[in-house]
Amino acid sequence: MSENTIALVTGANKGIGFEIAAGLGALGWSVGVGARNDERREAAVAKLRAAGADAFGVPLDVTDDASVEAAARLIEERGGRLDVLVNNAGVTGGMPQQPTDVDLDTVRTAVETNVIGVIRVTNALLPLLHRSESPRIINMSSTVGSLTRQSDPDTENQVGPLSVAYSPSKTFLNAVTVQYARELRGTKFLINAACPGYVATDLNGFRGVRTPEQGAAIAIKLATMPADGPSGSYFDDDGVIPW
């Protein structure tokens, strides 16, 4: 078994996921770069390795059972266990997402990747996480998934465009995070949801105001929480986000 801390970041070929991988790599960890496209994955791994990180490529499409099972096998062969899983891969599902005339495929796409993908990946990797001394799972959510904020007319400017696919998929992901934390309460697992803030990436046409590196900070913080850290909660850089 590897002596280094071993992490897997899904959707790590670009954006926030790439910077999470870079940040964990800078800690001296061994970091799996989960990505579905061979060229983009290998380019990201090469860039991380050039910066000194112990990065390795993990072919991974979170919507595909066989791909996720193969990723779990690859990590088992490489490290024998997994310490930290960052479920970062995400999509909007496409825009627009006005509730009253949305294309149902838009909703299905968002839920398939942002929710079912997380459950699929987490469950495939749980046996390897159970072998860790301090397993951590971080689900990259968003404040747009906060029903408290979405239903408060005073926070209208903080909750993104109307979206009946992306925002509810993050609400669903938050609920899923709580259920995992419940099942694994009293174990060494810490499982939390995180929002990176509004970050300039492909996801929003680079309209975000934060850098991907800034967006990665909360995931890195949660990945390195001590044993008495929180579980089943929802954070951004400012602290706990209301559900």
Ligand SMILES: NC(=O)c1ccc[n+]([C@@H]2O[C@H](COP(=O)([O-])OP(=O)(O)OC[C@H]3O[C@@H](n4cnc5c(N)ncnc54)[C@H](OP(=O)(O)O)[C@@H]3O)[C@@H](O)[C@H]2O)c1
């Ligand atoms: N940007 C923001 O302001 C913001 C705010 C709140 C939350 N978030 C969340 O932060 C996470 C990262 O977003 P980002 O802004 O960095 O977006 P991004 O630059 O578009 O990156 C998304 C990543 O997810 C990957 N991905 C998508 N579908 C996948 C699949 N089926 N299997 C494997 N990988 C898949 C993408 O891979 P490809 O290159 O192959 O498409 C890419 O690597 C997402 O969960 C997002 O919802 C972002």
